[in-house]
Amino acid sequence: MSPAAAPPSPSSSLPPLAEVLRSMRVVAIPTRTRFRGVTVREAAIFDAPQGPSEFSPFTEYDDAEAAAWLAAALDYGWAEQPAVRLDRIEVNATVPAVAPDEVAEILARFPGCRTAKVKVAERGQELADDVARVRRVRELMGPAARVRVDANTGWSVAEAVTALTALAEFELEYAEQPCVSVPELAEVRDRLRTAGVPVRIAADESVRKASDPLAVARAGAADLLIIKAQPLGGVSRALDIVREANLPVVVSSALDTSVGIAMGAHLAAALPEGMLAGACGLGTVALLSDDVTDTPLVPVDGSVPVGRPTLSEASLARTAASPERTAWWAERVSRCHALLTTGAV
Structure with missing residues (x-):
């Protein structure tokens, strides 16, 4: 992977996994129309220090690919973002x-x-x-x-x-x-x-x-x-x-x-x-x-x-994923967090 696209190195500051998981809510939202084979969109939503953030790689993606998505979610939720020019x-x-x-x-x-x-x-x-x-x-x-x-x-x-x-x-x-x-x-x-x-x-x-x-x-x-x-x-x-x-x-x-x-x-x-x-x-x-x-x-x-x-809170409760799917996402976040922490991707 090129330096421009690489997820954080092991020396980068990542929030602890326990903090990430405490902030996480998993949702499962039906689509109005079948879209690229998807009829229910699942996502992990983090109530993070910088504001809400999202981790939603499609379920078929492996951990190595999904880790970049988690890097994005952690960066957006826990780090300052670049200045914007447009509203x-x-x-x-x-x-x-x-x-x-x-x-x-x-x-x-x-x-x-x-x-x-x-x-x-x-x-x-x-x-x-x-x-x-x-x-x-x-x-x-x-x-x-x-x-x-x-x-x-x-x-x-x-x-x-x-x-x-x-x-x-x-x-x-x-x-x-x-x-x-x-x-x-x-x-x-x-x-x-x-x-x-x-x-x-x-x-x-x-x-x-x-x-x-x-x-x-x-x-x-x-x-x-x-x-x-x-x-x-x-x-x-x-x-x-x-x-x-x-x-x-x-x-x-x-x-x-x-x-x-x-x-x-x-x-x-x-x-x-x-x-x-x-x-x-x-x-x-x-x-x-x-x-x-x-x-x-x-x-x-x-x-x-x-x-x-x-x-x-009402929307998160209404769209909440099942306990089984929530556990699946928690395990996925944990595996991807480990890959980012060790620099294995």
């Missing part, structure tokens, strides 16, 4: 891989948003499904809106070129992570340019899941980066990557509660002047059926405020 962040609507007749209902949850990110390459679906979904988004949002697609590594190079050529008629702003590897992204980008297809390439998994998050920038494999605070180890570490990569960025989230969204909004608001490349993927609380605060960070007039929400 609100423009956000995009996020459209899961739904049927075209469901798109209007999804977009209605994102009032004022003039950018939409549309999920494509869903397992079990065809290119025709993607085309129909993106067409419906463009019809509903109009020609002035920005429309992006996110394949979450779902295509081969040939499939990506074919799909993005077909989807280009909808004037895409960019395509996010069409393929798995950095060389594949570079090849897709080159082939689209050669063919005169005006679709930019954005890298997400090639940054947040990479042993070297700067490789995609050095290879010229993307036009911009999608940055997430939690998987990159926190706001400060994500800012280090942005400065080194020197590419435009969009800040996104991973279906977080409002606490995790607040971390992402802080990152977006702290970016250097001129680095933010448009609306951020920080409106996804609208896809959850509940939240951990009485003032959820859902889009209002197309943006969300910068600042930590106040935890609601």
